[in-house]
Amino acid sequence: MNKLQQTISNIVHLPASAAERAQARLDSLTKPPGSLGRLEEIARQLVAITGAERPSVRRKSVIVMAGDHGVTAEGVSAYPQAVTAQMVLNFLHGGAAINVLARHAGARLVVVDIGVNAEFPPATKPADTSGNVEFLRRKVAPGTRNFAREAAMTHDEAVAALTTGIEVVEAEIARGAELIATGDMGIGNTAASSAIVAAMTGQPVAKITGRGTGINDAGLAKKIEVIGSALALHGLTKPGSAGILPAMPALDLLAKVGGLEIAGLGGVILGAAAARRPVVLDGFISGAAALVAAGLAPNVAQFCFAAHRSVEAGHRVMLETLGLKPIVDLDLRLGEGTGAALAMHLIEAAAKIYNEMATFAEAGVAEKH
Amino acid sequence: MNKLQQTISNIVHLPASAAERAQARLDSLTKPPGSLGRLEEIARQLVAITGAERPSVRRKSVIVMAGDHGVTAEGVSAYPQAVTAQMVLNFLHGGAAINVLARHAGARLVVVDIGVNAEFPPATKPADTSGNVEFLRRKVAPGTRNFAREAAMTHDEAVAALTTGIEVVEAEIARGAELIATGDMGIGNTAASSAIVAAMTGQPVAKITGRGTGINDAGLAKKIEVIGSALALHGLTKPGSAGILPAMPALDLLAKVGGLEIAGLGGVILGAAAARRPVVLDGFISGAAALVAAGLAPNVAQFCFAAHRSVEAGHRVMLETLGLKPIVDLDLRLGEGTGAALAMHLIEAAAKIYNEMATFAEAGVAEKH
Numbered sequence: 052m053n054k055l056q057q058t059i060s061n062i063v064h065l066p067a068s069a070a071e072r073a074q075a076r077l078d079s080l081t082k083p084p085g086s087l088g089r090l091e092e093i094a095r096q097l098v099a100i101t102g103a104e105r106p107s108v109r110r111k112s113v114i115v116m117a118g119d120h121g122v123t124a125e126g127v128s129a130y131p132q133a134v135t136a137q138m139v140l141n142f143l144h145g146g147a148a149i150n151v152l153a154r155h156a157g158a159r160l161v162v163v164d165i166g167v168n169a170e171f172p173p174a175t176k177p178a179d180t181s182g183n184v185e186f187l188r189r190k191v192a193p194g195t196r197n198f199a200r201e202a203a204m205t206h207d208e209a210v211a212a213l214t215t216g217i218e219v220v221e222a223e224i225a226r227g228a229e230l231i232a233t234g235d236m237g238i239g240n241t242a243a244s245s246a247i248v249a250a251m252t253g254q255p256v257a258k259i260t261g262r263g264t265g266i267n268d269a270g271l272a273k274k275i276e277v278i279g280s281a282l283a284l285h286g287l288t289k290p291g292s293a294g295i296l297p298a299m300p301a302l303d304l305l306a307k308v309g310g311l312e313i314a315g316l317g318g319v320i321l322g323a324a325a326a327r328r329p330v331v332l333d334g335f336i337s338g339a340a341a342l343v344a345a346g347l348a349p350n351v352a353q354f355c356f357a358a359h360r361s362v363e364a365g366h367r368v369m370l371e372t373l374g375l376k377p378i379v380d381l382d383l384r385l386g387e388g389t390g391a392a393l394a395m396h397l398i399e400a401a402a403k404i405y406n407e408m409a410t411f412a413e414a415g416v417a418e419k420h
Numbered sequence: 421m422n423k424l425q426q427t428i429s430n431i432v433h434l435p436a437s438a439a440e441r442a443q444a445r446l447d448s449l450t451k452p453p454g455s456l457g458r459l460e461e462i463a464r465q466l467v468a469i470t471g472a473e474r475p476s477v478r479r480k481s482v483i484v485m486a487g488d489h490g491v492t493a494e495g496v497s498a499y500p501q502a503v504t505a506q507m508v509l510n511f512l513h514g515g516a517a518i519n520v521l522a523r524h525a526g527a528r529l530v531v532v533d534i535g536v537n538a539e540f541p542p543a544t545k546p547a548d549t550s551g552n553v554e555f556l557r558r559k560v561a562p563g564t565r566n567f568a569r570e571a572a573m574t575h576d577e578a579v580a581a582l583t584t585g586i587e588v589v590e591a592e593i594a595r596g597a598e599l600i601a602t603g604d605m606g607i608g609n610t611a612a613s614s615a616i617v618a619a620m621t622g623q624p625v626a627k628i629t630g631r632g633t634g635i636n637d638a639g640l641a642k643k644i645e646v647i648g649s650a651l652a653l654h655g656l657t658k659p660g661s662a663g664i665l666p667a668m669p670a671l672d673l674l675a676k677v678g679g680l681e682i683a684g685l686g687g688v689i690l691g692a693a694a695a696r697r698p699v700v701l702d703g704f705i706s707g708a709a710a711l712v713a714a715g716l717a718p719n720v721a722q723f724c725f726a727a728h729r730s731v732e733a734g735h736r737v738m739l740e741t742l743g744l745k746p747i748v749d750l751d752l753r754l755g756e757g758t759g760a761a762l763a764m765h766l767i768e769a770a771a772k773i774y775n776e777m778a779t780f781a782e783a784g785v786a787e788k789h
Contacts, residue, residue: 081510082517083498083633087758088731088751129452129788137785141450146778148451155769264452265788362457379748381766382457389456396765397750400524409515416506419498419634 054214055318059348061325065099073098073405080408081416089378093356093401100329100354101229105406108230108329108399111158112223113388114319115142115149116216118166118312119194120239121203122281127242127274129265132194135238136169138387142236143177143186148385149234150184152392158232161223163187165215166237166311168194189215191311198246198308199281209306209314216318217325224326231323232358232395233316234388235336238264241363244339246278246308248365250287251301251342252372259365261335261384281308301346309343316340321347324354331398333391334361334383338369345373358394359383423583424687428717430694434468442467442774449777450785458747462725462770469698469723470598474775477599477698477768480527481592482757483688484511484518485585487535487681488563489608490572491650496611496643498634501563504607505538507756511605512546512555517754518603521761523552527601530592532556534584535606535680537563558584560680567615567677568650578675578683585687586694593695600692601727601764602685603757604705607633610732613708615647615677617734619656620670620711621741628734630704630753650677670715678712685709690716693723700767702760703730703752707738714742727763728752 052060073095078084085091097106117139123132141147142162153160160183164171167190177184191212195203204212220231237243241263248259256279262271282288285307305314317340323330324344332341332355344351357375360366362384370377378394411418421429442464447453454460466475486508492501510516511531522529529552533540536559546553560581564572573581589600606612610632617628625648631640651657654676674683686709692699693713701710701724713720726744729735731753739746747763780787 080517081507081515082754086633086752086754087517088753090750090752131786131789134786137783138450141778141783141785144778144783146450146776146783148449148456148773148777151772151776152769155765155772264455378750379766381459381747383455383459384457385451385455393766393769396524397748397762400521400762403520403524404517407515407520408517409510409513414506414510414513414515416510417500417503420500 054217055210058217058321058325062321062348062350064350065353069099069102070095077405079410081411081414087404090401090404093398094405097329097402100327102327106402108402110227110229111156111395112161112228113149113153113158113232113234113392114161114163114219114223115234115236115388116163116165116312116315117236118310119168120237120243120310121195121197122199122242123239124197125199125277127277128239128263129270130238132168132238135236136167138236139164139167143175143184145178147387148389149387149392152389156392156395158392158395159183161185161187161219163219163315164190165212165315166190166192166194187219191215195310199277202307203309204306206306209302209309212311212314213318216315217322220319220322224328228328230329230331230395230398231319232331232333232388232391233319233337233340234333234391235312235316235386237310237312240310240312240336242274242278243308243310243313244336245365246281247304247339247342248369249278250282250304250308251346252368254368259368261364301343305343313340317343320344320351320355324351329356330354331356331358331391331394333358333388334386335363335366336386338366341373342369356394356398359390423586424579427586427690427694431717431719433719434722438468438471439464446774448779450780450783456773459770459773462767463774466698466771469696471696475771477771479596479598480525480764481530481597482518482522482527482601482603482761483530483532483588483592484603484605484757485532485534485681485684486605487679488537489606489612489679490564490566491568491611491646492608493566494568494646496646497608497632499607501537501607504605505536507605508533508536512544512553514547516756517758518756518761521758525761525764527761527764529553530556530588532558532588532684534558534581534684535561535563556588560584564679568646571676572678573675575675578671578678581680581683582687585684586691589688589691593697597697599698599700599764599767600688601700601702601757601760602688602706602709603702603760604681604685604755606679606681609679609681609705611643611647612677612679612682613705614734615650616673616708616711617738618647619651619673619677620715621737623737628737630733670712674712682709686712689713689720689724693720698725699723700725700727700760700763702727702757703755704732704735705755707735710742711738725763725767728759
């Protein structure tokens with residue numbers, strides 16, 4: 052059994068009993084029952100995921116996977132492909148949005164070159180030498196092939212990228228990470244993600260394709276046409292179907308229309324779930340990775356939090372398919388893990404409420420009439 | 421001119437130019453224009469409020485005003501009145517939800533007895549002696565009178581409570597506070613807040629009255645009836661009217677059906693705005709205070725952030741009247757400033773994005789095609 056199969060087999064089904072036990076404690080705390088709404092829901096899920104009496108999510112890591120996409124040759128993105136590598140350097144220099152928000156969350160930032168179409172010289176290192184930013188060179192391939200014409204990856208490349216994600220998250224967990232956030236960088240990756248969600252849910256391409264980093268109307272029409280043709284080329288058009296396909300097709304379609312960073316994030320999600328660590332999904336790209344992960348291991352969504360509802364069309368369909376409700380809705384559409392880093396604070400708040408509040412008995416406060 | 425009038429006269433109208441200048445900087449940062457959605461909106465507002473080139477909201481204070489309500493004699497609440505004083509002690513012992521969330525936000529917590537119907541012995545002090553929790557004894561009266569039968573406060577008491585709020589926030593600002601959150605504790609205060617929103621917006625009582633800490637159907641029907649009768653008794657029924665009334669009526673209706681903590685929070689909001697400090701409104705009770713503040717000083721909402729959308733019926737009406745859009749929607753209905761403390765992290769995130777991100781030129785990243 053290879054590492055991917057082993058990891059999938061370690062993902063358990065969470066029993067309802069843990070969440071029920073957690074609710075009993077929540078109802079004993081000095082507040083009207085249920086009055087902390089979604090924080091209580093998050094606390095219950097943290098107890099169920101971790102199996103801990105008092106779940107801690109203090110030690111946090113944001114894992115940003117970067118990869119390029121051959122499909123950019125079709126003109127489906129508002130920015131040139133070179134921006135992927137330029138933004139990796141920006142992450143290492145500390146100037147990107149995810150740097151600001153990971154610092155603000157008190158999270159480590161792990162930037163992974165899993166498939167950037169550029170060579171980073173050996174001297175390329177994080178400017179922050181405190182260990183809070185790490186750069187991992189785990190290139191599986193220098194970008195995907197153009198999925199409008201051929202398969203984006205070979206089967207072996209897809210497995211290698213998934214396995215890389217598992218290994219990266221396992222290393223973070225070995226360092227002590229208690230809460231994992233997923234982030235992405237890859238010009239062209241909303242096109243790949245739209246192709247994945249269309250193939251896995253059977254929804255019309257036009258409904259689940261958006262403007263990514265900001266293409267205009269003509270660009271959007273072109274993107275929809277390119278994705279639609281590619282799905283037909285790869286035999287992935289399933290009009291009228293819905294729901295997640297079984298295991299092997301998820302891996303197949305990942306190879307055909309996915310991305311190296313999407314596969315890597317799928318591995319991060321699977322690895323976190325296998326180790327019973329909660330994982331916070333950022334927006335549309337992370338959602339595509341989670342769809343693939345759920346195709347491989349149907350229980351995986353139990354270990355996931357949806358950080359936010361992205362502006363990107365199709366994100367709503369992803370979340371409904373995964374059965375996840377976004378924590379915030381701030382009209383974000385940046386990626387990089389920015390929404391996930393913001394949500395980490397709210398998830399940690401839920402854990403602290405659960406762990407630190409006094410009970411009615413402890414505080415000597417009268418209960419409800 | 422008294423302190424209240426002086427404060428009101430110091431609240432300026434914010435020019436649109438500051439927000440426009442802020443957007444120009446936001447568009448120069450290494451992200452697709454507009455891709456950080458509401459964080460960009462918040463950053464623009466922070467620049468406009470503070471007038472600073474790089475607005476800082478690192479130093480934070482949550483001000484929780486506690487007061488009792490004579491109207492609890494009518495049986496409109498799920499908890500006995502004694503809980504107000506018991507919860508003040510819980511705040512001082514560090515076991516309440518707001519303690520957990522203020523610590524998590526890195527905020528000072530200032531607990532103000534502005535009208536609790538209990539005497540706290542001189543030895544009553546915060547267990548946390550670090551200075552992060554403070555207890556202020558500023559009792560204007562030992563609770564309000566029963567507004568179902570007579571005016572809740574005299575005109576002088578209402579002015580004294582408003583002035584107390586101004587003084588408390590001025591002291592926090594003098595200590596360095598850059599971001600203020602409002603919180604409340606007062607059994608019965610959703611009834612007073614519903615009366616305020618009904619009187620100020622002309623909306624039907626049944627539409628804007630909710631279950632507070634958790635009354636049942638019979639309790640809710642009773643609460644609606646009590647509030648409706650009280651509005652008639654005080655001549656505050658204005659069927660079909662809408663929008664905020666002019667200055668003197670806002671003070672009048674505050675005295676007739678308001679609360680000491682609601683008046684105090686109104687003062688906090690006015691004082692923060694006069695000093696050009698952003699203020700984060702918690703839920704329904706803080707919203708009532710903001711409605712009163714806006715009745716006294718129409719520009720005040722420009723200085724406010726609505727932290728969240730409360731479960732409490734009527735909160736939506738308040739926010740629409742104030743022209744505010746909630747930052748999160750987490751099904752909260754606890755009060756104490758809990759939602760506001762959570763939102764502080766997101767507001768600070770917006771400030772840091774504005775202040776700390778690299779521009780395209782600085783990072784050497786290519787701009788859009």
